[in-house]
Amino acid sequence: MKSLTIDNRIVSFENERNLLEVIKKTNIELLTFCYHSELSIYGACRLCIVEIDGRGIQTACTTKPEEGMVVHTNTKTLRNIRRTTVELLLSSYNHNCTTCQKNTKCRLQSIAKNLGITNVRFKKSSAIPKPIDLSSYAIQRNPNKCILCGDCVRACNEIQGIGAIDFAYRGANSQVIPAFGNNIASVDCVDCGQCSRVCPTGAIIPRSEIGGVWKELDNPNKVVVAHFAPSVRVAIGEEFGMPSGSIVPGQIVSALRMLGFDKVFDTSFTADLTIVEEANEFIKRKEEGGVFPMFTSCCPAWVKFTEQHYPELHQNLSSCRSPQAMFGSISKKYLPEMLKIDPKNLVVVSIMPCTAKKMEARREEFKTDGMQDNDYVLTTQEFATMIKQCGIQFNTLQPDSFDPPFGHKTGAGVIFGNSGGVTEAALRYIVEKVENKPLERIEFAEVRGEAGIRAASLTIAGEPVKIAVIHGLRNARQVIERIKSGEIHYDFIEVMSCPGGCIGGAGQPVYFKPETRKNRAAGLYNADKMLQQHKSQDNQYIKDLYKDHIGEIGGEEAHKVLHTHFHNRKRIFHEGVSIIDTNTAKLTVSICVGTNCFVNGAQDIMKQMLNYVTEHSLENIVDVKANFCMENCDHGPSVSIGTEVITKANAKKVISELEAQLEQITEMA
């Protein structure tokens, strides 16, 4: 084993990623903004500097440990530099801590405190404040609080492979912004909010809906019901000084009652319902020779991602709504009658670990008569704030029980919050149903774990079934590309966008240490063990729901209430490039050059069209545009001529349509 010296102590090391990790072994945690063990090493914040004999001052995160290295972490020079660095940040930063949503959770705040900075020697920057970006329902950006650490840029690129925001400009003018300075809602952000999770300050935070929920609770005519997701119960305790992974569903129920909610239900109930529908969909596809792999569709960021990037996979996605969406749907449909209330007085509040669920609730498919099925979506963080607003001592609350009928769940519906949980819950159903005998073991350890891409092979009733469990959209893209190239094959693939699944969602209490996520995961598997039932098919209230309301599993009513469909969705909102740019045009030809159409031959159509226009001297009559997406991706390439849209277009088709329309124009003239 190799060794080096840190502050006069000999420390051994082996395969540590960098000097920073070796220093951790000496009980010293250097302060950093930009170091996240799950992201690439960046070296931007310059706070983890150390002095190395013979090498001078270096950032510990970017330095590889070497045999015999002599490292100092605490010298006068280092203390001065760290202090100056943070003071400079404070001089250009809009720090109104008391009114900031990140107050007490802000790393800039805690680092300034830890360094004992009580005075900033530099003149405060006089830059004109930049506008706050409130365009998204999931997150809000306040560029005035950005310290340019780049954590969000790396999270978006490295976890999700999207790159919705990036650095722009340089020097004192540097900013982290979406393309062309547009707002975040007009780029291809999937609303996962991981940028807000890693943001050390209040520059990117989840968007709050607390105000609206209080308004409903204050209205005596409204019946306000709450339902909360599996992973909320193993994370919210962290907000009240409890260890991560504490299992507190009962305390959540108590707190919700104290806040004034009329009924408290469990999203795990509709997670069970999702399993019944989704597992049956899988079995049916197997029997009838349907499309494989079948992808899960519970994660709204993943769904939006496929809509923007892989429209050809829509038939592969399970058509089931997510547990949140199912909950909203069955509540609005059946609860008024069950609770004997006027439907227009029912308010459904969903409490989620997720920022993308806010976007999901606003999808047109999940509205009834123009009203959202889930009227409000609160994150775990927002819910904790409401509890704190009332002074409720959460950690000493006595547990209370859920309301029937939507409060009863099995362990299968609880493990949903972990990456691999949906798959395991589905297997508990599929194996029992297909093998037609009681399940011998309920744990499917082969699909559990932490890796971003996990594969498992099972034999169910003699048939091999290949499964993949993925978290992180960048990982998902990698697997999809390999499937498309024919390199690998799976039958069932679970995709969650956030690291570790919903337990690592951006709506959860802010965390930096990977152990936190591990503890939350362990909490959910323990919660499963503590419940009496572990298989969704055993949930009596689910059976009753089918008997009394839905009818057949996968039947007509089920399809109406529990299933959905997907759209092609543009990810570039730019209106396109005007190529001929004439103002005397009588006819506009718009050729889609979005990724899907591009790979299917849009370029050739463009070339031939331009040749045709030039050869026939039509430059003053025909305008040609390159369009970035017509949202017809699964039938590309798409071309529109006048009001006519041609899908699966080729040059011949397009030119003959153009000729026909030109003839009409000449006749009219």
Place this chain on the structure above:
Amino acid sequence: MSETTTTSLSMRKFQKVCDILENYEYNNSKLVPILQEIQEEYRYLPEDIMTFVASSLDVPPAKVFGVATFYAHFALQPKGKYVIKVCDGTACHVRHSSALLDAIQEKLGLSDRKTTTDDLLFTLETVSCLGACGLAPVVVINDDVYGGQTPDSVVIAIENILTKEAHNE
């Protein structure tokens, strides 16, 4: 007549963009040279063209925007046909380059904020050093170097260009 000229010009430019992308085999690691060649066509980087480049190279538009705004060489606003670079490096500065700047601004009706003439004929920029300190103060107009300039001589150089342009039309 003029309509036909402009339309075919904009089409020719777009076809050039397609050719540039093709020549680089849609290789996204060649983003900087691709943008450089495109800027040669348009004299700046139009937003729609940057978006087209991003979509063709399969890189996020935010990345292309980041690169385009990072390098001073790239312009996001149209530049004039003639780009006048006044050197304000140490050697040129002590030899009164600021007087040259004032004279040019006055001649062309420009200021520190407005750097391109309305007719898109001239863009005025300052640069930190052109590496021709022996000729200080130096002005470069497109590819022509003018050494040892005075406010009068630089105005004459601009007038010569204006005369040439008037003849061309």
